Amino acid sequence: MIIHSDWHIHSENSYDASNPITVIGDQANTQGLRCFGITDHANLNDDKFRKNIEDSAENVKHLQAKYPNMVLGVELTPIERPLYDYICKYGTREGYAVPATMVDCDFAIAYTKEELMALGMRYAVAAAHWSLIGPNARGGDLKQSIESWHYQQMKLACDERTTILGHPWWNGKGIWYEDFSVIPRTMNLELAAALKENGKYVECNSHFFTRAKTTEKFRHQYAEFLRELFEMGISITYGSDSHHNYDDLRPKVEEYLSAAGFADGDFSELSEKDLW
Ligand SMILES: [Zn+2]
Numbered sequence: 001m002i003i004h005s006d007w008h009i010h011s012e013n014s015y016d017a018s019n020p021i022t023v024i025g026d027q028a029n030t031q032g033l034r035c036f037g038i039t040d041h042a043n044l045n046d047d048k049f050r051k052n053i054e055d056s057a058e059n060v061k062h063l064q065a066k067y068p069n070m071v072l073g074v075e076l077t078p079i080e081r082p083l084y085d086y087i088c089k090y091g092t093r094e095g096y097a098v099p100a101t102m103v104d105c106d107f108a109i110a111y112t113k114e115e116l117m118a119l120g121m122r123y124a125v126a127a128a129h130w131s132l133i134g135p136n137a138r139g140g141d142l143k144q145s146i147e148s149w150h151y152q153q154m155k156l157a158c159d160e161r162t163t164i165l166g167h168p169w170w171n172g173k174g175i176w177y178e179d180f181s182v183i184p185r186t187m188n189l190e191l192a193a194a195l196k197e198n199g200k201y202v203e204c205n206s207h208f209f210t211r212a213k214t215t216e217k218f219r220h221q222y223a224e225f226l227r228e229l230f231e232m233g234i235s236i237t238y239g240s241d242s243h244h245n246y247d248d249l250r251p252k253v254e255e256y257l258s259a260a261g262f263a264d265g266d267f268s269e270l271s272e273k274d275l276w
């Protein structure tokens, strides 16, 4: 096997997930994982998300006696600065309207590293989830979305809160899931240089290889993209990014990884020096 640990799993404490932590723990150990991380979403700086990550931290810490190879992490996302400021002011996103125009600098992450560490979190998967720029923020325009993803990923590669760059180039709308070569190579080289310079890990996320939206061609291209990063000296971690029915997707994912040249020993675990 190529994959021996899973650093990106959501529990029922995530707003969008249903895996009970005990089911994850039992399943991870049945799969024979050396270690696995719970990374519930901390999207917004409002009470709802704060409560989610507090509950996640409490439950994981409680169950670590039963599952000593379970690590507490978190998943972070860039949000537009006006939304962050709005929530700071009103305590809720209720009533917030996306501004008609936004620029690249409109970018925030909901929690500081100190706040996350105070909850006992040991690392963060940080990832772009939607387009932040332009009049069509959160929209699906191809060129603008690519630019926004690149901008966010470059910032995340340099952010002190990022341990693992999560699912690079993931987008729920699937607008580049037919042919990954729409992403300019210069962007990937720039991203690789930033990741390497800052000692960040990069994630191989199962969704790229298992979602119906992604084509065979894309899956192979994406595995080759990861292989190129690996050959440039960047450490790769695996993330199932499971939200429901935690199960073993590694055989499917490894088909594409093997074809791209990955072998046992190439994937990384987070080393103690990189954990908070
Ligand atoms: Zn994500």
Ligand SMILES: [Zn+2]
Residues within 6 Å of the ligand: 008, 010, 075, 241
């Ligand atoms: Zn996730």
